[in-house]
Amino acid sequence: MRSPPLQSLIIALVFFCSHVVANTESIMFQVPDGFSEDKEAWRKSGLPILSLTGSNRAIDKFDVPVDSRYEVEIQGIHAGDTYQAKICWTAANPINIHTMGYMVQKSSVSSREKDLRLIVHFEVSANSYPALKYSTVPINVSVAAVRMGIPVDLYATILYIALLMVAVYFVNSRYDLYTRLKTC
Structure with a gap:
């Protein structure tokens, strides 16, 4: 018995959509329970900042140098909460994202031992022939709180x-x- 054309079309769409690779990388992380931020150190860190202060999600565009490691400090997060960080870029900029991760470091500008900072990092490399014309590419970095697993x-x-x-x-x-x- 033949399947209806609509059913065949839906099966084909699901098959092809499962093979789509988007220009997005993401990572989930949980903030350690003892995490504490020094509000004054925010302006002194020297890293690009993405702040969730007063919100449960934030997004910003950064001009990221090609063939380098890039770090973004995430501020306004709460101890014990889970977050998802996403890195998105356009297909017009053929790059690869390598070794995406996060790290918790002691704040270098704070005098208190408990003051920490959370940094999301990733490496960007060109993935084109001929070589990419630009030395930087625009990349959107977004962080969203995870509630009920979503x-x-x-x-x-x-x-x-x-x-x-x-x-x-x-x-x-x-x-x-x-x-x-x-x-x-």
Whole structure:
């Protein structure tokens, strides 16, 4: 028995979508329980800063040098919480991201022993022939708190999908979509 064309199309789309590689790398990390920040040290660290102060997610664009290691200090985070850091770049800038990770260091500008800072780091290398023309590439770095195992920046997407499913259910209960699509 032949499968309907719509079913074959859906299977093909799922197959091809599973092979898509996006220009995004991500890492999940948990802030240690003894983590404490020195608010005055923020302005003195010398590293690029991404601050979650007063929010549970933040995003910023950085011009990252090619063929180097880049570090971003994450501030405004809370001890014991879990976060997801994402690094995104455009396909117009063919680069590779290597050894993405995070580290917790003692603050070099604070006098208190408990003051720590959390740094997300990654290495950028060119991945093109001919060689990449630019010495820096724009990269978006975003950090979002994870609540109930889901990053908070995905809540709007989940709500959209749920509302779309409810709308399809009500449209299908009023008009028999299966019969209409079967006759197409």
